[in-house]
Amino acid sequence: DAGVTQSPTHLIKTRGQQVTLRCSPKSGHDTVSWYQQALGQGPQFIFQYYEEEERQRGNFPDRFSGHQFPNYSSELNVNALLLGDSALYLCASSSATSDYEQYFGPGTRLTVT
Amino acid sequence: GQSLEQPSEVTAVEGAIVQINCTYQTSGFYGLSWYQQHDGGAPTFLSYNALDGLEETGRFSSFLSRSDSYGYLLLQELQMKDSASYFCASRPRNQGGKLIFGQGTELSVKP
Numbered sequence: 398d399a400g401v402t403q404s405p406t407h408l409i410k411t412r413g414q415q416v417t418l419r420c421s422p423k424s425g426h427d428t429v430s431w432y433q434q435a436l437g438q439g440p441q442f443i444f445q446y447y448e449e450e451e452r453q454r455g456n457f458p459d460r461f462s463g464h465q466f467p468n469y470s471s472e473l474n475v476n477a478l479l480l481g482d483s484a485l486y487l488c489a490s491s492s493a494t495s496d497y498e499q500y501f502g503p504g505t506r507l508t509v510t
Numbered sequence: 511g512q513s514l515e516q517p518s519e520v521t522a523v524e525g526a527i528v529q530i531n532c533t534y535q536t537s538g539f540y541g542l543s544w545y546q547q548h549d550g551g552a553p554t555f556l557s558y559n560a561l562d563g564l565e566e567t568g569r570f571s572s573f574l575s576r577s578d579s580y581g582y583l584l585l586q587e588l589q590m591k592d593s594a595s596y597f598c599a600s601r602p603r604n605q606g607g608k609l610i611f612g613q614g615t616e617l618s619v620k621p
Contacts, residue, residue, distance in 0.1 A: 401552075428607055439597050439611030440553065453606035487552065489609075496607030497543055497560070501552040 399424065401490050401502035409508045410478050418473040418505045422490030428452075429471040430499060431463060432487040440487055446471055447493055475507075483509045512536040514598050514612035521618045522588055530583045530615045532598035539600040542574050542581045543609065548594045556596075557583065585617075593619045 402421045410416050422429050428447045432440035442455035446465035465471045469490075475482055485506050489499035514534045522528040532542065541560035545553040559565050559574035559581060571584040585592055595616050599609040 430607060430609070432609075432611075437614075439599075439614050440609075442608045442610065445607050447606070453608045455608065489553075491607055493607075497541055497558045497601050498555050499607070499609060500555065501545075503552045 401488055401500050403486075403488050403502040403505050405505060406503065407506045407508075409510060411510055412478055412480060414478050414509075415474065415476045416478060416507060418475075418486050418488075418507075419470070420473070420488030420490075420502060421470045422488075423500045426490035426492050426500070427469050428491045428493050428496065429465055429469065430489045430491070431471070431473045432489065432501075433457075434485040434487055434504070436484075443473070478509045480509050483507060512539065512600055512602055512610045514600060514610065516596075516598060516612040516615045518613065519616045519618070521620060523620050524588055524590060526588050527584065527586050528588060528617065530585075530596050530598075530617065532581045532583075532612055534579050534581070534598075534600060534612075536579070536600055536602065538603040540603060541601055542572070543599045543601070544570075544572050544583045545597045545599060545611075546594050547597065547614070553597065588619050590619050590621070593617060 430445040431443040434440045444454040460476045485504045488502045491499045544556040547553040557572035574581040595614040599611045
């Protein structure tokens with residue numbers, strides 16, 4: 398049973414560019430959440446998708462957007478990249494009935510230069 | 511809003527018991543979770559307390575006291591592989607499945 402997978406594992410972008418990160422949830426999970434984790438900090442909630450809709454959003458600007466597909470996989474898009482967007486981006490999946498137990502993927506390490 | 515506070519670092523020796531505390535300020539939440547994260551790895555779920563009291567899962571136990579706005583993770587029979595960062599996380603009421611994480615506690619287990 399594959400767990401949560403994310404791609405790519407590492408990415409280097411230039412300020413002002415756009416990036417798309419991808420996530421496939423654990424089998425049987427229908428809910429996907431995205432988090433940003435800066436070095437030495439706890440993960441910060443970006444948003445959550447359920448039934449292809451954004452269910453909840455954290456304090457992130459509109460430059461951060463997402464999508465969930467019918468197969469429950471998800472994308473995170475970040476436009477107009479800033480140096481401060483450099484972080485580990487984590488995807489977590491869960492079932493709508495047990496949101497407290499979220500399964501995290503290995504993350505995408507984004508570096509903005 | 512919600513905020514959770516944890517000690518930044520804890521050091522202990524192999525075989526010992528260590529407690530990692532988490533104090534929080536919240537307007538209401540469903541429960542408190544604990545996650546472990548090794549360097550460069552994915553956070554992994556350890557434990558969840560929806561109700562006050564102790565939850566035991568093998569060498570790990572977690573405790574919650576809503577009246578004291580306090581919880582802790584207890585690790586017994588420490589092993590070198592337990593060296594990692596540990597995060598408490600709350601799930602606020604009426605905010606879907608959003609988790610709010612503390613800043614994390616880096617545990618170093620010495621031989």
